[in-house]
Amino acid sequence: MGAWSKKSIEVMRAEAHGGDRPALKRSLSVTNLTAFGVGNTVGAGIFVLTGTVAALNAGPAVTLCFIFASLACFFAGLCYAEYAAMVPVAGSAYSYAYATFGELIAWIIGWCIMFEYLFSASLVAISWSGYVTSAVGDLGLHLPAVLTSAPFRADANDHVALSGALINLPAVLVTLACTALLIVGTQKSALVNSVIVVAKVLAILILVAACIPHINTQLWHPYVPPNTGELGHFGWSGVLRGAGIVFFAYIGFDGVSTLAEEAKNPQRTMPMSLFLSLAICTTLYVAVSLAVTGIADYHLLNVPDPLYRALSLAHADLGWLKVLVAVVAGFGLIPVILLSLLGQVRIFYAMGRDGLLPPVLARCSQRYQTPHIGTLITGVLAALTAGLFPLDLLGELISIGTLLAFAIVCAGIIILRRRMPDVQRPFRTPWVPLVPILGVICCLVLMYFLPISTWVRLAIWLAIGFAVYFGYGNKHSKLHSSH
DSSP, rough: OTOOOOHHHHHHHHHHTTSSOOOOOBBBBOOOOOHHHHHHHHHHIIIIIIIHIIIIIIIGGHHHHHHHHHHHHHHHHHHHHHHHHOOOOTTHHHHHHHHHOOHHHHHHHHHHHHHHHHHHHHHHHHHHHHHHHHHEEEEEEEEOGGSSSSEEETTTSSSOOOSSSBBHHHHHHHHHHHHHHHOHHHHHHHHHHHHHHHHHHHHHHHHHHHGGGOOGGGGSSSSSOOOOSTTTTHHHHHHHHHHHHGGGGHHHHHHHHGGGGBBBHHHHHHHHHHHHHHHHHEEEEEEHHHHHHHHSOOGOOOOSSSHHHHHHHHHSHHOOOOOOOOHHHHTTTHHHHHHHHHHHHHHHHHHHHHTTOOGGGOOOOOOTSSHHHHHHHHHHHHHHHHHHHHHHHGGGGSSHHHHHHHHHHHHHHEEEEEEEETTTSSSSOSSSSHHHOOOOOOOOHHTTTHHHHHHHHHHHHHHHHHHIIIIIIIHHHHHHHHH
């Protein structure tokens, strides 16, 4: 037993039913789970990344970025579905890696996903603040910049500098409000989320339909702008870098599987929810990115509120749509923050239950049956990050850990099929090993095209993670103590 020790499938299934502690309440249906996935994914990609990736990396070909990213998600999703149906426990890729590769790889994955969820909640809260600030400004209520901007910013050399602001207060408040909702209960937050998601999808469809008559196809030429001479800045390398960046938008896809332990009949609901989320999100992404780049010059869309900016720049009277976008962003980004926080909390829950992090993170409230302490810690950390740091310092950090997690999940299917061929699999990934191999290749290609600074920050985060694991987790692992 040691860093390479594995947790058995049987133990994980027992934990899914509570083990030696109160079980998480199984209250989520296919509709709830799909709504969580769509709510997170649609909000993150459409409201945050569409304009940034178009302006800096791919131009109108941002649509291809979403398609390439969804292709990687499709292959990974087939692998996720087998794991989620076979081992319906909290923790997602972390738990899957524990059964397949052993404790150290599981720790690395859990640590990477923790990095993704924490920063994604903060990044979306910052974007929410941008939309709300712009909208109330149009109504004549101008919030002071000193309370709606981060005190830190990135200078021309990518160094952290002071901005003169105090805090992004709206971003902090919305994050803390979402934290309170999650403490009250997953089912209540699922109900709120489902209502918001339905309204958001309908509003986005109205937005696309209203923009179609005003699209200027000249803005789509050239569809793939020529490369500037630097890797990742337009051209096909820009499209692939953009695909790696927008992959963050599909973190909601992973988020669905972190809720497996709270799903009704997970063997059926998990695979169905994963694929419904992916299909709906990709369709909406492509439609919105075509509309936005068709009504405004993509060079001008590198802002926290790209849809709002595009409508302002359109050569048509689309003022009423700005009101719609402001309302949709105001409410529609809330589920994104909810699911990002929820996914982080469930990773804490799984790692705390295994002893790799302090067990208090896995303690559930008797009243609400939710891991309230882990939720509170996650919410406070995310709120501080959202209040203190700007969008451009967080944007490119989000995808790389998720891509690494997805690649390991895909590889794990091949290993587990050979090592445990007879274990019950309610859902089986088709065409193994072809599908997992394609999933690994897609993820690694997208990782390769991400900026070197993203790799450096990931390396720093992993170094901290190794220190925590060998300083605490390895010594307190319940799997070690049981042997």
